[in-house]
Amino acid sequence: MTDLRGTLLLGDHHVHSTFSDDAHSTLAENIAAATTQGLSVVRLTEHVRADTAWVPEFVAAVAAEPVPSSLTVLTGVEAKLLSVAGDIDAPTELDGIDALVLADHQFPGTDGPWSPTATRERIAAGLSPADALEQFVVASIAAMTTFDHTARTLQLAHWFSILPKVGLSEDDLTDEQLDRWSTAASATGTLVEINEKWGCPGARAVRAALANGVTLVASTDSHVAGDVGRYERVGRILDGALALR
Numbered sequence: 333m334t335d336l337r338g339t340l341l342l343g344d345h346h347v348h349s350t351f352s353d354d355a356h357s358t359l360a361e362n363i364a365a366a367t368t369q370g371l372s373v374v375r376l377t378e379h380v381r382a383d384t385a386w387v388p389e390f391v392a393a394v395a396a397e398p399v400p401s402s403l404t405v406l407t408g409v410e411a412k413l414l415s416v417a418g419d420i421d422a423p424t425e426l427d428g429i430d431a432l433v434l435a436d437h438q439f440p441g442t443d444g445p446w447s448p449t450a451t452r453e454r455i456a457a458g459l460s461p462a463d464a465l466e467q468f469v470v471a472s473i474a475a476m477t478t479f480d481h482t483a484r485t486l487q488l489a490h491w492f493s494i495l496p497k498v499g500l501s502e503d504d505l506t507d508e509q510l511d512r513w514s515t516a517a518s519a520t521g522t523l524v525e526i527n528e529k530w531g532c533p534g535a536r537a538v539r540a541a542l543a544n545g546v547t548l549v550a551s552t553d554s555h556v557a558g559d560v561g562r563y564e565r566v567g568r569i570l571d572g573a574l575a576l577r
């Protein structure tokens with residue numbers, strides 16, 4: 333615990349390459365950037381959906397890359413949470429993938445994913461903000477508890493990033509909700525990412541995660557190699573969480 337900050341910032345657990353359609357750097361460029369930054373671990377992570385067919389090619393391409401002995405290269409696929417039942421939009425065959433990086437790109441609805449606009453409309457039509465926040469917490473816990481953790485690691489990407497998109501705030505989650513969320517992460521061995529790009533989860537959630545023994549990881553969510561392993565917000569969030577203890 334003495335140098336949690338230093339240890340965390342030597343990893344980047346969410347780095348996109350050109351296998352993701354919105355990213356610009358090759359696997360080799362990201363590995364070189366991680367090495368230049370002096371990282372000890374990098375998780376090469378690509379966007380997938382249930383019908384994505386190139387995961388075996390991605391696994392083979394990563395395995396073919398030369399890696400310096402100072403760096404551990406891990407693999408991940410980023411897939412969205414679909415519903416309050418915890419369903420995930422990922423292919424069933426993920427051989428060779430170390431982690432499923434679960435993303436809150438849409439709001440997990442009772443009947444499937446709700447877009448930010450659809451969620452705002454439901455809130456305007458009478459879904460209370462408190463009930464919406466509770467629905468999100470319940471969905472998060474359902475995903476962690478129904479996931480097959482024996483097959484690969486589950487990692488929460490930029491958790492709570494959906495809330496401001498739908499007019500809600502992480503600040504309005506109760507201590508009890510953060511405790512339930514982080515207890516589920518700890519009990520299931522789910523990694524929680526502190527994400528540079530989105531600046532979340534915030535200090536209160538990270539404090540709850542630390543209090544409940546959750547394994548935290550840092551990530552840039554980089555889409556270009558120059559961003560790999562470069563942190564400002566993650567350090568501030570961590571400092572804020574440690575100051576709250």
Ligand SMILES: [Zn+2]
Nearest residue numbers: 410435489490
């Ligand atoms: Zn994402």
Ligand SMILES: [Zn+2]
Nearest residue numbers: 346348410553
């Ligand atoms: Zn991402």
